[in-house]
Amino acid sequence: MELILLASAVWLGILTSVSPCPLASNIAAVSFISQRITQRNTVFLSGILYTLGRSLTYIVLGVLIVKTLVDVPILSDFLQRYVNKILGIVLILVGMVLLDLMRIPISIPSVSENVAKKLAERGTFGSLPLGILFALAFCPVSAALFFGGLIPIAVKAQSGIGLPLIYGIGTGLPVLLFAFLVATGTSYINNLYHRITKAEFYTKKATGIIFILVGIYYALAYIFEIV
Amino acid sequence: MDIRKLIKSLLFIFVVLSFAVLIYKEFSPKSESNVTAVAATQGDKTSVPEKSLPVPESQPSKEPATKQKEKAPSPLTEVKSQNFKVIAYYFHGTFRCSTCRTIEEYSHDAIQTYFAKELGNRRLEFRPVNVEEPENKHFIQDYQLVTRSLVLSLVSDGKEKKWKNLPDVWKLVRDKDKFFQYVKDEVEKLLKES
Numbered sequence: 001m002e003l004i005l006l007a008s009a010v011w012l013g014i015l016t017s018v019s020p021c022p023l024a025s026n027i028a029a030v031s032f033i034s035q036r037i038t039q040r041n042t043v044f045l046s047g048i049l050y051t052l053g054r055s056l057t058y059i060v061l062g063v064l065i066v067k068t069l070v071d072v073p074i075l076s077d078f079l080q081r082y083v084n085k086i087l088g089i090v091l092i093l094v095g096m097v098l099l100d101l102m103r104i105p106i107s108i109p110s111v112s113e114n115v116a117k118k119l120a121e122r123g124t125f126g127s128l129p130l131g132i133l134f135a136l137a138f139c140p141v142s143a144a145l146f147f148g149g150l151i152p153i154a155v156k157a158q159s160g161i162g163l164p165l166i167y168g169i170g171t172g173l174p175v176l177l178f179a180f181l182v183a184t185g186t187s188y189i190n191n192l193y194h195r196i197t198k199a200e201f202y203t204k205k206a207t208g209i210i211f212i213l214v215g216i217y218y219a220l221a222y223i224f225e226i227v
Numbered sequence: 228m229d230i231r232k233l234i235k236s237l238l239f240i241f242v243v244l245s246f247a248v249l250i251y252k253e254f255s256p257k258s259e260s261n262v263t264a265v266a267a268t269q270g271d272k273t274s275v276p277e278k279s280l281p282v283p284e285s286q287p288s289k290e291p292a293t294k295q296k297e298k299a300p301s302p303l304t305e306v307k308s309q310n311f312k313v314i315a316y317y318f319h320g321t322f323r324c325s326t327c328r329t330i331e332e333y334s335h336d337a338i339q340t341y342f343a344k345e346l347g348n349r350r351l352e353f354r355p356v357n358v359e360e361p362e363n364k365h366f367i368q369d370y371q372l373v374t375r376s377l378v379l380s381l382v383s384d385g386k387e388k389k390w391k392n393l394p395d396v397w398k399l400v401r402d403k404d405k406f407f408q409y410v411k412d413e414v415e416k417l418l419k420e421s
Contacts (some may be wrong), residue, residue, distance in 0.1 A: 019326070020324070020325060020326065021324045021325075021326070071368075072371070072373055073367045073368060073371050073372050073373055074367065074368070076372075076373040076374065077358070077367050077372075080320065080374075081320075081359065084322070085249050086249075088245060089242055089245055089246060089249075092238060092241065092242050092245075093242065096235070096238055101231065101234065101235040101238065102235065139322075139324060140320070140324050140326065140327045140374045140375045141324065141326055141327075141374075141397075143373055143374035144373070144374040144375070144394075144397045145397075147373035147374065148373050148374060148394055148397065212238065216241065219241070219245040221322055222322055223245050223248050223249050223252070224245070224248060225321055225322065
């Protein structure tokens with residue numbers, strides 16, 4: 001019985017991640033995770049942090065819903081309506097930092113400046129907040145699978161932490177797998193040509209460009225409502 | 228170097244513009260929604276029996292008129308079918324994803340295919356509703372909507388007797404035949420009850 005619940009949580013997660021609507025954010029995630037493309041371990045760690053970030057969001061939502069009777073329709077509507085709008089702007093700004101078009105303002109207190117620098121420049125640790133943010137950006141398909149599929153199971157099993165955690169891992173799996181394959185493949189090629197530093201220079205730029213493009217897409221779709 | 232500056236400026240302009248539009252859209256519809264809310268309450272006053280029915284604001288004024296019109300020719304035989312009707316709501320947001328469009332299209336087509344007669348005599352109606360418009364926001368609470376959904380509502384004398392969300396539309400969207408059958412079965416069940 002328990003096993004069936006866990007399996008369906010993973011399956012719902014995987015369905016969420018391969019559905020077409022979070023495709024744009026998945027592309028951004030893959031490129032962000034595989035930034036340090038030549039260091040397989042870093043890519044793997046980054047992918048795990050991204051997945052954990054996603055799980056964290058789902059756990060917080062799961063606990064809120066299972067333990068505190070938060071009004072699910074209002075929560076779902078709020079997340080779908082606002083997070084996607086803000087996401088576009090955030091992605092463009094992060095992309096600009098990655099491309100060195102913008103520096104993190106000095107006026108920010110030193111602690112948060114360090115944090116922000118780490119986020120932008122050390123892709124590894126940025127993966128955690130990226131996962132949290134992307135998981136919050138619900139679209140109709142993921143809302144149907146999470147609020148309509150997983151939450152009823154979690155409420156029945158009174159599992160606010162376990163099942164959302166497993167679901168989150170499911171949603172991160174394909175991105176993790178893909179990033180790892182990319183890293184494995186390219187590091188093999190890189191080893192042949194000894195062009196390690198060059199490769200990282202380009203992957204960072206590429207990630208910046210992808211972030212900006214995905215950000216513009218989100219802004220056009222959710223703010224300007226054109227796409 | 229100049230190209231970098233140009234790109235940087237353009238991106239900044241885009242970000243600022245996005246932010247401005249976001250803020251504008253968030254705050255301007257509210258003043259509109261007050262107007263429609265006032266209009267809606269006025270509309271409700273004129274048609275008291277419709278008050279408890281969660282329908283779009285344009286509906287209450289339209290519905291009684293059509294009812295009277297249809298009642299006129301044969302009052303005795305039409306009475307039963309006039310009292311009951313089934314409304315199939317498709318709830319969507321402003322942003323339309325491709326799967327959601329397919330669900331709407333299939334729902335609409337299934338109803339058109341199997342229930343042309345019921346649509347004709349107005350015992351059945353298909354209504355797409357944007358829940359992100361302020362006047363439709365109450366549907367989210369009324370039907371506990373967490374995403375784009377197809378909801379069937381059985382209405383009698385302007386009062387809602389029963390409603391049912393059809394959550395399996397999301398599972399069956401990849402199988403057109405099963406989807407059609409699902410919608411057909413559910414609508415038939417509710418029509419039989421009326």
